[in-house]
Amino acid sequence: MGRAMFYHLTRRPLEETLAMLLGKALAGDMRVVVRGADLGNLGRLDERLWLGPEEGFLPHGLAGGEYDAAQPVLLTTDAGIPNGARCLMSVDGAEVDAAEVAALDRVCVLFDGNDEAALSRARGQWKALKDAGVSAQYWSEESGRWEMKAET
Numbered sequence: 001m002g003r004a005m006f007y008h009l010t011r012r013p014l015e016e017t018l019a020m021l022l023g024k025a026l027a028g029d030m031r032v033v034v035r036g037a038d039l040g041n042l043g044r045l046d047e048r049l050w051l052g053p054e055e056g057f058l059p060h061g062l063a064g065g066e067y068d069a070a071q072p073v074l075l076t077t078d079a080g081i082p083n084g085a086r087c088l089m090s091v092d093g094a095e096v097d098a099a100e101v102a103a104l105d106r107v108c109v110l111f112d113g114n115d116e117a118a119l120s121r122a123r124g125q126w127k128a129l130k131d132a133g134v135s136a137q138y139w140s141e142e143s144g145r146w147e148m149k150a151e152t
Contacts, residue, residue, distance in 0.1 A: 023056060036092045088106075
């Protein structure tokens, strides 16, 4: 059974935190699907990832292409996991359910702690997963570095 890890962003932008987490997942030979709620936001995220530093290049693609199944990191708004990923990263409030967490090795929920609507959605997801018996961790960067603040 997998684990859900909630990342409460307050200091770093989504792109920076996501790139860090993607780098760690890829270093561990994990394929990743990044699920967003808005295709326009995923397009901007795709562009930002392509413009990252050369030494930290993250091979990825935006869903809808011929090679989706071969992508180490696939950005999508769909609920499926066409690239065989064992890790799901949810951004922009994209839904994650307990069955997905159980089926995968890791699920990361990244949310903007400075956005009340995003904070409320993340709290709702935390409660739903906790009530379903999912193992979850809550990480905060409030102190300037990532620290685990809660675990179920």
